[in-house]
Amino acid sequence: MKKLxxxxxxxxxxxxxxxxxVEQRNYVG
Known part of the structure; x- marks a missing residue:
């Protein structure tokens, strides 16, 4: 893993x- x-x-x-x-828009749309 990369160092954070x-x-x-x-x-x-x-x-x-x-x-x-984006997910919220998909649920609404």
Whole structure:
């Protein structure tokens, strides 16, 4: 596994937020 840095964690969180938003849109749509 890659070493997790603060920057990596921030990107990961942003990706998770985007994915959850897309999933919510799919459920609504």
């Amino acid at each position: 840095t603060k920057k990596n964690l921030q990107q990961l969180c942003e990706t998770m937020v985007i994915l959850s938003e």
